[in-house]
Amino acid sequence: MKRILVVGGGLIGMRHAQAVMHHPDCALVGLADPDPTIQIDAPRFSCMGSVEAEVDGAIIATPTHLHADHGIEAAQRGWHVLIEKPVAGSVGDAQRLQAALQGAGVQSLVGHHRRYHRSLQQLRGKIAEGAIGRVINVSLLWAMRKPDSYFQQNWRTSDGSPVMINLVHDIDVLRFVIGEITQIAALRGASLRESERIESGAIALAFDTGATGTISFTDAAPSPWGFEAGTGENPNIGTTGQDMMWITGTQGAISYPSMTLWQGQDWGTAATRQPLETPIQDQPPLAAQLDHFLEVIDGAAPLIDVADAARTLEIATMIEETLRAQPAGAGYS
Structure with a gap:
């Protein structure tokens, strides 16, 4: 069972959280978001820094301009990351994120989910x-x-x-x-x-x-x-x-x-x-993407990583x- 944290409780973040909760091979560690009014049947954290539970992978679904900083924070904690598109707010931020991922030795996947059609x-x-x-x-x-x-x-x-x-x-x-x-x-x-x-x-x-x-x-x-x-x-x-x-x-x-x-x-x-x-x-692309993220955590080559998504950006x-x-x-x- 892979332990997954979702960061960001917006529309797409909640869809990711539901996908994790319904997946037989992973468990939702919780949702990290500063908005206390978000309703979800899972542990709540105001930020990643307050998460003390063990995490295998983090799904970053925060506003685009925060992707790089949140991805870097996750990498520094040794968490593999699935980051929503666009991968970052700027090409420079994407490059900064890629350097941090390489330095931490963690895997990345980016949410260009159409590739799973x-x-x-x-x-x-x-x-x-x-x-x-x-x-x-x-x-x-x-x-x-x-x-x-x-x-x-x-x-x-x-x-x-x-x-x-x-x-x-x-x-x-x-x-x-x-x-x-x-x-x-x-x-x-x-x-x-x-x-x-x-x-x-x-x-x-x-x-x-x-x-x-x-x-x-x-x-x-x-x-x-x-x-x-x-x-x-x-x-x-x-x-x-x-x-x-x-x-x-x-x-x-x-x-x-x-x-x-x-x-x-x-x-x-x-x-x-x-x-x-x-x-x-046979399954929604978002679900297929989650399947692949679990494989990436285990070392599989990502269908689109941060370096690849940076070229799209x-x-x-x-x-x-x-x-x-x-x-x-x-x-x-």
């Missing part, structure tokens, strides 16, 4: 085996309308960019499936909620494989297109089952999450759809900074 793992495998030949380009669309209450009287009103909150996941998906991103360019769209917050934009990407890609995004438009809507992974977002990513190659194309595979030769003959059996997601930061340098709605008349 069996369909995404299948997509990565199909790309790697050459099912569509050499990848040429990829197009990804994320368009949702967040409710107005999401931005009321909190930090998101001015700083709730979907790049760091949402697109950081999509960036990691592209790195996982296509390859390392080596170059970006970005254009900022209009801010429709009468704030200076980034709400929409278009991003061009170059990969180390020679492929290129685009991301179009907004959190101000209701649509059926987005990873959460397409896969049904988030209970707070309506499920549509619609594709949101399209990949072309020298021998065909594939779309996700339907895993619709097309193969062909040239434009004189229509591409043909190839039968493809898709895997069943670096790309997201580059995009965020490029967009912030532009006035809202630049190019609109």
Whole structure:
């Protein structure tokens, strides 16, 4: 039985705590959070420093800007860590955290949970085996309308960019499936909620494989297109089952999450759809991630550690900074 401490009692932290409580191979040591009003059937601690019980692993689900300090504190106590995404508030913080983990000799895992979708793992495998030949380009669309209450009287009103909150996941998906991103360019769209917050934009990407890609995004438009809507992974977002990513190659194309595979030769003959059996997601990605964290504690190689997640954060930061340098709605008349 692995002894797990959850640090941070917000929405995702409580989901982690429930997952630990229901897992047959681990026990919840307790929840560390300074808010005494949080209700949970487990021991409560105001901070990690007040935990005297033995801990094998800590799940860090505090606000992003605290990830590095909390991860370092856990590492200094010899606890392996699962840290929510983004891995840290800055690339420098992620590097500082990585150095502390190496110095303490503890393992890390980062909560880019989409990597645990069996369909995404299948997509990565199909790309790697050459099912569509050499990848040429990829197009990804994320368009949702967040409710107005999401931005009321909190930090998101001015700083709730979907790049760091949402697109950081999509960036990691592209790195996982296509390859390392080596170059970006970005254009900022209009801010429709009468704030200076980034709400929409278009991003061009170059990969180390020679492929290129685009991301179009907004959190101000209701649509059926987005990873959460397409896969049904988030209970707070309506499920549509619609594709949101399209990949072309020298021998065909594939779309996700339907895993619709097309193969062909040239434009004189229509591409043909190839039968493809898709895997069943037998458990939620968050539960699969917890399974893997227990393996990581025992020494297994992590699916994504702090060093790997820092590269995703670096790309997201580059995009965020490029967009912030532009006035809202630049190019609109």
